[in-house]
Amino acid sequence: MAVDSLEKKLDMLAAELVLLSVDDLPALACLHENFLQLANAGRQSHPEFARICRDCSLILEKIVLNEITDKVSQIEKVGDAISVLQKILRDNRGGSEIEQPVRSNITNAASPCENNAELDIPQDDDVDRVENGAPVRIAGNGTGNATETGTENAEDLTVNLQNSDSALLADFINEAREHCAVAEQKLMDIEAGADIEGAIHAIFRSFHTIKGAAGFLELKPILVLAHESETVLDLARKGSLTISGQIADTIFDAVDAMRSLLEGVETTLKQDGYFDGSSLTAPRLERLRKIIANPAQANMAGASSRVGDILIEMGAVSQREIDTALSKKDNPDEKLGETLVRQGLVPAKVVAHALREQQQTRSDKTPAAVKEMVKIDTDRLDRLVDTIGELVIAESMVGQDDEILNMASPKIARNISHLNKITRELQEMGMATRLVPVKPTFQKLARAVRDLTKKSGKEVELAIFGEETEVDRSIVENIGDPLMYMIRNAVDHGIETPEERVIAGKSRTGKITLRAYHKGGNIFFDIEDDGRGLNKEKILEKAKEKGLLDSERELSDKEIFGLILLPGFSTASKVTDLSGRGVGMDVVRKNVDAMRGHLEINSTPGKGALISMKLPLTLAIIDGMLVKVENESYIVPTLSIVESLRLSREMIKSVVGRGEMVDLRGDLLTLIRISELFGISYDPEDNRPQTAVVVEDGFRRVGLVVDELLGQRQTVIKNLGRTFRGQKWIAGGAILSNGNVGLILDVGGIINLAVEGDWRRDGGAEMKFLANERSRGAHLSKVKAPELLAQNQ
C-alpha cells in the first residue's frame, strides 16, 4: 500500500478514535479490524509501522474482551500511537527511526493485557533485533495486574437475546456454521498434510470472520472462543506452532463447541431469553489459552525447512546440503538461508528468490477457481422444479393433442419439437439443481472416524471413494444418520484392537472403505471393513433369545444377516459410548426404508463385513409400474416388485380363513385383491384373466391382484399432506402424464392392512407376521404345498 493511502487511512482512524466511547463495542471492533488491516498493508514496506498497528489492535481487542479495567488510558495510548504512526509516515518513507519510548510504551500496554506475557514471543523475534537487545517483556505487572484477577471464571459469558435482531442473528448462525464446516475440513486437510499453510489461513479467516460478526452482535461466548482459537491459529500462521495431535484436537473441540454455542443461541433466540455459554466455552478457553501460553518449541525449523524445500526444488541445493547446513547452524535463531549463504553453498540472490517465493505461497490465499454461488431458499427451488414438471406435462398434453397431430403442418410440428427440446432441457436443469455432492456428508464421517478411533484406542484408516458423486439433496439430508451409525458400528464392533489384529495376522491398522457410486439408475453406498466380521452363531442365538426366531428351519447367510435389521436387535454385548446403545441396525433400516432403499449385508468371519445400501437417485422421482384396477390406476414401486404372473381362475386356491393363495413354484403366495381391499366394486364371477404382481417389502412376499399392467413409469412423487397421514398403504401421489394424480401404493402398508385382522399398526405386528410366516414356512417344508391344499379342499 502506498504511503499516501496509509496516511489517509490513519487519519480516518484518528478521527474515529477521538469520537470513540470505550463502551461502544462495535466501534472498537471496527477500529481493531482497521488496525489489523493497516498492519497487513504496511507489513512489507514499514515493518515497525505494522508492529505498532498490531499492538494497537491488541489493546483494542483487550478492551473489547473486557480484560482491561483502565480502558480510557489505554485508548489514550492508542491515540499516542496513532500520532507516532503518522510521524513515521510523514518523516520518512522507509520507516527506520522510531521514538523508542512510545514504542515500548505500546508494547507494554499490549503485552500485559494477555493473560500470559509470553504471548509476545512469536512477535518479538525481529522486534528485539530492531530495539537492539533488551527485549521488552513485561510480566503481568503495572497496567496488567487488573487482568490477572480477571480470569476466565469471572468472564461474563451470558448473552441477552431479548429484543435482538433475529433475522440478523439467524444469518450469522448460518454463516458461522459454514465457517465451522470449512474450518473442520481444513483441519482435516492439515492432518492429512495437504496445503497446510493455506489451510491454516483458511481456518484463521473462518474464526476471524466469526469473531468479527460475533463482536458486532454482542455474542460474548462466541466472540471469546473465536478469539482464542484465532490466536492459536495466528501462532501457527507465524510458524511458532504446528497444528497436529493435541493442538488439532483442541481446535476440533473448539469448532464443536462453537457449533453447540450456535445451536444454543439459535434455541434461545426462539425463546427470547438469556443464553449462558460459559459451561461450553470455559473448558475450551482454558485449553486454548494453555496452548497460547506455551506454544510448542522447535517449530521455527518447520518454517525454515520450507525455504529449504523451495531451494531444493529450484535445484540450488540438495537435501543433503540442507541437512548439513541445518546441523552446522551455530545459532538456533539463525535462518537457514543465512546459514546457506554464510557457508557459501547458495548465492544470496537465490535465497532471496526462494524467500520471495515462500512469501508468495503464503499470501496466495484464495483458491484459484471458486465458482460463484447464490444461496436459494430450498422451498423456492422445489417450487421451481414443480413448475417445470407441470410445464413438461402441459407441453406433452399440447404436443400429443389429436387436433394438433392432425393438422399436419410442418411449421407447427417444428415449433412443437422446438418447445419439446427446451422443456426437456429445462427439466434436466431443474433436476440438476437438486443434486449435491456427497462430499460434506463423507467429511463428517471422516471426522467421526477420527474421533472414534481416538476414543476406542483402535487404529483405523478410512478410505473414501466417490465423494464427488452427486445425489439428490433430500437423500443427502437423510443419508447422514444411517451412514454415521454404520461407521460407528464398523469402528466399534467391526474393527478389532491392534493387538487382536496382530494375533489374527492382519495389519495393526484396520481399514474402513466408504464408497459412493451410481449403478443402474440407483446410487449405492458401501461400507466395508476388514474387521472380525459378523458372527452367525451369535446372531442366531440372540435372535432366538429375543424371540425373533422360533423355527428350527435352516436360514441362508443372507437371511441370518438380515436378522440384525430387525427392531430391538443388537449384538453388542456391552453398551459403549460410541455405538451399540441398544438401538441396533433397525434404525438404519427404517431410515433406508423411508428413502425407498435397500440394505444388504455380507460378511466373512474374520475377514470383515460389507454393508451395501442401495438408494434411488432421487426421492422426488419414483420408478413405478402403473397398474389398472377396474377404473382406477395405481402405481406400484418397481423396487418392491419381484415378478408378475398371469392368473387364471384355476390357479387360485381358496384356503379357509386365509383368503386366496396361489402356488408359485411350490411356495404358497398370499393374494391380495386390490379391488377388495380398497372397496372398489368388482364382480367375483367375472372370468377376465387377471394379473398378480408379486411384491415384497423385505421380509414378506404377497401377490397383488390387479386387472392389467399399464407399463413402467417414472413419476414425480408428491406428498399427499397431513390429511392422508393415516393412510399408510399409500406412499404418495404422482402426477401422471395426463396431469391427473396417481396414487403410489406402499407395499408394506398394504400387506399390514391385508394381513392383520385386528388392524393393529404398532411395531410388533410386523414381527408377529414374520414369526407366523416362519413357522408356516417350517410347516410347509414338511408338508408339500399341494398336499396342504388337497387337505383343505
Add this chain to the structure above:
Amino acid sequence: MQEKRKHQDGGQGANAAVAARAGKYLTFRLAAEEYGLEILKVREIIGLMDITKVPRTPNHIRGVINLRGKVIPVLDLRTKFGMETTPDTEETCIIVVDVSAADNSLLMGILVDAVSEVLDIKGEEIEKSPEFGCDIDTSFILGIGKVKSSVKILLDIDRVLTSADLESAENIARETARETIAAGELRS
C-alpha cells in the same frame, strides 16, 4: 340473551368480535343455501377437474387433485354437511382455501355447487351464529350475514375442515376398512 352471548363469545367482547368479522366474503351456493368464506382464506377458484379417489378415506373426502404440481385434497362440502349428493354440474367448482392447521397451513380444495360473488359485508350486517341447543355444534359458523334480505352463512373454514377430517381421517378409514373386510369374509 345476555346469557347466550356470554356462552358464545365471553360477554362484552361479543359485539366487537362480530364486528371485527366485517370484510370481504366469497359467497357460494350449496343446495339451496348461500355460504360465505373470508376472502383472505381463498387462494383461487378452479373449475371441476378429474379428482383421483383415495381409497379407504371418509366419504366426504372426494380425493386429490394436481394443482400445478402440488397435490391437494378435495373435500365434498355437501357430503361433509350431510346433504344428499347430486351429480356434478357445469357450475360445480373447487375453491382452493388456505387452512391454518395447528402448526402450519395447508391448501385444500372444497367442492361447492356454484360460486356466487364477492360481497363486502359490514359489521352491523353480521349476527352471531344462532344457538340450537347444547348438542349442536355451531363453532364452525363465524356468523350470519344479512345482506339485502338474503342470508349468508359465514363459515370458519379452519374449523370446518380441521375439526374432524384431518385428525380422525385415520379412524374413519379404519372403520371403512373393517367393514370391507367383514364383507369380504362373508362372501368367501
